[in-house]
Amino acid sequence: MSKPSTHGNSGPAAEGAPAAGRRRDFLARLIALGTGTVGTGAFGSYAEAAEASQSAALKDSYDYIIVGAGSAGCLLADRLSATGASVLLIEAGTSNINQPKIAEVAYWLQNLSSETDWARLSTPQPHLANRRQGAPGGKVWGGSGSINAMIWLRGDPRDYAQWCRLVGQEWNPDALNRAYLKVAQPAALDAAARHAQTGRINVGRYADSHPLTAAYLASSAATGLRTIELNAGRPLDGVGVAEVNATADGRRSGPAQAMLVPALVRPNLKVLSDTLITKLLIQGRHCRGVEAVVDNVALRINATHETIVSAGACESPKILMLSGLGPADHLAAHGIRVQQAMPAVGSNLQDHMLTSVVFKSKVNLPAQVSNGVSTMAYYSTGYGQSAPDVQVAGMQYPFGASLPAGSGYAVIAFLSKPRSRGSVRLTSADPRQAPSIDPRYLEQGIDQDNMLLGLDRAIDIGSNQGMNGIYGGRYSTASLRSRAEKLAFIAQQGGAGLHFTGTCIAGRDASTSVVDANFKVWGIERLRVVDASVIPEVPTVNIQASVLTVAQLAAERLISEARAAGLLAQ
Ligand SMILES: Cc1cc2nc3c(=O)[nH]c(=O)nc-3n(C[C@H](O)[C@H](O)[C@H](O)COP(=O)(O)OP(=O)(O)OC[C@H]3O[C@@H](n4cnc5c(N)ncnc54)[C@H](O)[C@@H]3O)c2cc1C
Numbered sequence: 001m002s003k004p005s006t007h008g009n010s011g012p013a014a015e016g017a018p019a020a021g022r023r024r025d026f027l028a029r030l031i032a033l034g035t036g037t038v039g040t041g042a043f044g045s046y047a048e049a050a051e052a053s054q055s056a057a058l059k060d061s062y063d064y065i066i067v068g069a070g071s072a073g074c075l076l077a078d079r080l081s082a083t084g085a086s087v088l089l090i091e092a093g094t095s096n097i098n099q100p101k102i103a104e105v106a107y108w109l110q111n112l113s114s115e116t117d118w119a120r121l122s123t124p125q126p127h128l129a130n131r132r133q134g135a136p137g138g139k140v141w142g143g144s145g146s147i148n149a150m151i152w153l154r155g156d157p158r159d160y161a162q163w164c165r166l167v168g169q170e171w172n173p174d175a176l177n178r179a180y181l182k183v184a185q186p187a188a189l190d191a192a193a194r195h196a197q198t199g200r201i202n203v204g205r206y207a208d209s210h211p212l213t214a215a216y217l218a219s220s221a222a223t224g225l226r227t228i229e230l231n232a233g234r235p236l237d238g239v240g241v242a243e244v245n246a247t248a249d250g251r252r253s254g255p256a257q258a259m260l261v262p263a264l265v266r267p268n269l270k271v272l273s274d275t276l277i278t279k280l281l282i283q284g285r286h287c288r289g290v291e292a293v294v295d296n297v298a299l300r301i302n303a304t305h306e307t308i309v310s311a312g313a314c315e316s317p318k319i320l321m322l323s324g325l326g327p328a329d330h331l332a333a334h335g336i337r338v339q340q341a342m343p344a345v346g347s348n349l350q351d352h353m354l355t356s357v358v359f360k361s362k363v364n365l366p367a368q369v370s371n372g373v374s375t376m377a378y379y380s381t382g383y384g385q386s387a388p389d390v391q392v393a394g395m396q397y398p399f400g401a402s403l404p405a406g407s408g409y410a411v412i413a414f415l416s417k418p419r420s421r422g423s424v425r426l427t428s429a430d431p432r433q434a435p436s437i438d439p440r441y442l443e444q445g446i447d448q449d450n451m452l453l454g455l456d457r458a459i460d461i462g463s464n465q466g467m468n469g470i471y472g473g474r475y476s477t478a479s480l481r482s483r484a485e486k487l488a489f490i491a492q493q494g495g496a497g498l499h500f501t502g503t504c505i506a507g508r509d510a511s512t513s514v515v516d517a518n519f520k521v522w523g524i525e526r527l528r529v530v531d532a533s534v535i536p537e538v539p540t541v542n543i544q545a546s547v548l549t550v551a552q553l554a555a556e557r558l559i560s561e562a563r564a565a566g567l568l569a570q
Contacts, residue, residue, distance in 0.1 A: 070143020219466025352497025413454025
């Protein structure tokens with residue numbers, strides 16, 4: 001991995017040097033060429049853009065320091081640097097987003113356990129036959145938004161209403177809806193709707209052309225569901241055709257491609273890659289900035305306005321705990337001086353879990369379209385107040401089984417409103433060590449019931465009359481008649497949903513939450529957390545759109561507060 005160039009306390013003057021001017025011209029040309037979304041011809045350009053950003057001199061102080069160039073971090077870097085404030089974005093992983101496994105829809109799985117993945121494991125899970133589950137996360141510009149499967153789901157308004165109840169009026173559904181519209185840009189919108197929706201993430205619907213899509217809609221209808229549009233902002237009571245944050249020609253449109261790269265044109269934004277933040281600089285009741293390891297040297301960099309932790313739901317609580325903010329006993333056990341006891345740090349871990357049911361096909365199925373997801377269907381044990389308990393994905397390939405291409409398909413059941421709560425804890429005071437991640441999948445009986453409901457519906461959707469002419473039997477020969485047999489199947493086949501949330505939960509008081517409704521860490525000035533970790537209850541859908549929506553809300557708060565305080569120009 002390349003290391004950041006050597007730097008010193010070069011001061012603002014270095015930013016205006018001829019190299020920076022050349023970089024701006026070069027990036028302006030890139031953006032004029034439409035590189036906000038990834039294209040094959042832009043591969044070299046990204047490398048050059050990254051190099052230019054790396055080589056700009058590092059100063060000893062910035063208005064804003066953002067820890068983690070992931071989904072939330074890229075959005076914040078764009079929005080904050082657009083105000084003219086100086087912004088330092090620090091990322092532990094690589095800037096290389098021009099490799100096919102990041103840029104192309106078909107290859108996302110190749111990131112897992114590679115150098116672009118934190119490649120963490122959960123603790124053994126008692127209800128999953130004591131198997132450890134993968135707990136991956138992107139370690140690259142764009143973070144998990146660069147290695148994810150690009151399933152794009154806006155979410156269910158009942159989740160927004162629930163977050164508002166848990167956090168406060170600042171998170172009201174209208175504000176969240178407005179924020180969402182500034183994130184996504186549906187490819188198929190008419191001109192008037194495009195005007196209302198100003199986001200840069202390109203969201204497209206490509207699955208209709210695959211024969212399994214119509215079959216899944218029919219088989220879902222046979223279970224009693226009506227067909228709905230998934231990303232219309234209405235309750236998810238039905239089944240719809242899946243959408244993807246990618247271009248029609250199969251290029252990822254993620255936070256790095258759509259938000260960070262276009263922002264690199266600004267000389268007031270510096271990105272430092274391959275750089276691990278080891279702790280926050282907490283003095284008394286203030287956060288002064290961060291400590292980072294650069295070229296094996298620990299370096300302190302100051303933030304004059306704010307430090308924003310956006311390291312994701314597994315790493316953000318780790319960074320807070322390493323900095324002395326966390327459960328007092330736990331910190332003491334690792335010899336870490338307690339700056340402020342914060343019992344909620346690392347608690348409330350939530351994740352969807354999933355169980356894939358694979359089917360053999362009687363006919364040779366065509367190759368997958370885009371990310372290979374056809375439909376999303378929603379079920380609940382009690383429709384009404386809360387968003388659906390179960391999400392079922394109709395897949396165009398046999399996810400989780402080694403069947404020859406075209407000879408099988410899978411239907412995946414997600415436990416979409418888990419009630420079990422887990423934790424992230426330190427394993428060591430050494431920042432290079434992975435945290436202990438314990439989601440406690442299926443610990444609550446209601447989660448087992450709902451996962452069973454999901455399994456039943458997945459079997460229905462994969463095998464009922466809607467699949468006539470396609471269904472050629474289940475791939476697994478395991479008997480699935482009794483509750484015990486089904487739970488045993490889930491224990492062996494079930495796995496992580498990879499939608500970790502809640503470990504720096506936003507809420508109404510310091511004893512049960514980590515940040516307030518404005519993303520401020522309780523009791524510590526000039527420190528915020530903005531990423532999946534603040535989401536108080538995992539939404540019923542795959543979460544990347546929700547993370548970006550919440551990050552947009554945070555960016556607006558940061559900017560309006562700074563303007564009100566006279567820190568930023570109006
Ligand atoms: C494999 C996978 C597939 C997924 N598929 C989907 C999907 O199809 N649809 C969907 O909606 N959601 C999906 N998700 C979930 C979604 O992508 C994530 O929830 C979301 O991107 C999280 O955003 P974040 O900003 O909270 O964290 P991240 O995007 O993970 O960003 C955190 C960043 O912080 C950096 N960082 C961490 N610690 C440090 C440190 N100490 N110093 C410096 N930098 C640090 C990381 O390297 C990373 O870049 C998937 C997730 C994974 C892992």
